[in-house]
Amino acid sequence: MTQRLRQCPRCGTLTPAGECCGAVLQRAKPWRMTKQLVRNLHIFAMSRKGLDAETYRLQLERVGVTTSKDLRRDAYMALMRNLRALPDSPRWKPRGKGRAVA
Incomplete structure (x- = not known):
């Protein structure tokens, strides 16, 4: 051997x-897509960026997958790059900023 x-x-x-x-x-x-990465990705895309389910699926198809569990490292990085380029949702407010301190 x-x-x-x-x-x-x-x-x-x-x-x-x-x-x-x-x-x-x-x-x-x-590298593999863990449950925590899927969860964080969904929170980022839907809460911070304000994407609906259909738009989120279109973003996934743009990097060549149909579900976030099928993402590989290069596709995940491309998806995050695409999502970061989108403007934040007007409803999204960062935690800890702009809050009154008692």
Whole structure:
């Protein structure tokens, strides 16, 4: 059985070791859309940006998915970039700003 060789990002050498030049060469856990990320995305899109369900679905289709659970990292980042470009809902008020202090 052969070991998988990993390339050091600093010196470029291939090594079967898990570490080289002080850099850890282990594979990172794959990124996935968690329930907390889905929840935060929905709150951001619907509360802060004021999107209705249909407009939210259109934004999802714009990045190539039909449901937020199917988002991959690059599509998630593209969706967030698109949502940030939209103006905030006039009904949305940031917490802690503009409130009277007792």
